[in-house]
Amino acid sequence: MGIFDKADQRTIPTSETTIIASGAKIEGIFNCQTRLHIDGEIAGKVFSDSVITIGKQGCICGEVIAPHLIVNGTFEGSADCDHVEVLEGGKFLGKVLSKELVIEARAIFEG
Numbered sequence: 374m375g376i377f378d379k380a381d382q383r384t385i386p387t388s389e390t391t392i393i394a395s396g397a398k399i400e401g402i403f404n405c406q407t408r409l410h411i412d413g414e415i416a417g418k419v420f421s422d423s424v425i426t427i428g429k430q431g432c433i434c435g436e437v438i439a440p441h442l443i444v445n446g447t448f449e450g451s452a453d454c455d456h457v458e459v460l461e462g463g464k465f466l467g468k469v470l471s472k473e474l475v476i477e478a479r480a481i482f483e484g
Contacts (some may be wrong), residue, residue, distance in 0.1 A: 389407040389408065390407060390408040390409070391405050391407050391408070391409050391410070392409075392410045392411075392412070393409070393410070393411045393412060393413040393414075393431070394412055394413055395412040395430050395431075397414070398413060398414045398415075398416070399413070399414070399416070399417070400415075401416075401417045401418075402417055402418045402420070403415055403418070403419045404420045404421075405419070405420070405422070405423070406421070406422045406423065407423055408423045408425075408426070409421050409423070409424070409425045409426070409439075410426045410428060410431075411425070411426070411428060411432070411433060411446070412428040412429075412446075413430075413431060413432075414431070414432045414433075414434070415433045415434070415435065416433075416434045416435055417434075417435045417436075418436045418437075418438075419433060419436070419437045419438070419439070420438050420439070421437075421438070421439035421440075422439075423439070423440065423441070424439070424440070424441040424442075425439045425441070425442050425443070426443040426445065427442075427443065427444050427445055427446040427463070428445055428446055429445050429446050429462065430446060431445070431446035431447070432446055432447040432449070433447075433449070433450065434449045434450055435449075435450045436450050436451050436452075436453075437451070437452045437453070437454065438452075438453045439452075439454050440454060440455045440456065441454060441455065441456045441457075442454045442456070442457045442458070443458045443460065444457070444459045444460060444463040444465050444480075445460045447464045447466075448463075448464070448465045449466045449467055450466075450467045450468075451467050451468040451470075452465075452467070452468070452469045452470070452471065453470045454469075454470075454471050455472050455473070456471065456472065456473045456475075457469055457471045457473070457474050457475070458475045458477075459474075459475070459476045459477065459480040459481075460477050460480060461477045461478060461479045461480055462479065462480065463480045465480070465481065465484065466481075466483045466484070467484055468484055
């Protein structure tokens with residue numbers, strides 16, 4: 374369900390979440406204005422205006438540009454985010470450009 378203003382331009386509510394389910398694989402460039410939760414696999418570039426969460430079974434291989442990245446699964450590549458969290462059991466391999474980087478105990482970070 375979309376919300377329309379007087380100019381009839383669609384605006385995206387920030388409470389919506391796009392889910393990439395386990396078993397799904399996306400290759401190429403992925404643009405998302407909503408929250409993004411990945412249990413599947415994305416290979417390529419991911420641009421988001423909101424939070425990207427990689428679930429325990431999820432994987433991103435490539436480049437991420439977003440305000441917030443939460444890694445509970447596997448991230449391999451480069452991340453340009455204001456805030457990056459690598460949770461317990463998460464794996465981050467690559468480059469990170471961030472104002473704030475949080476690495477929990479028993480997380481893997483090679484960068």
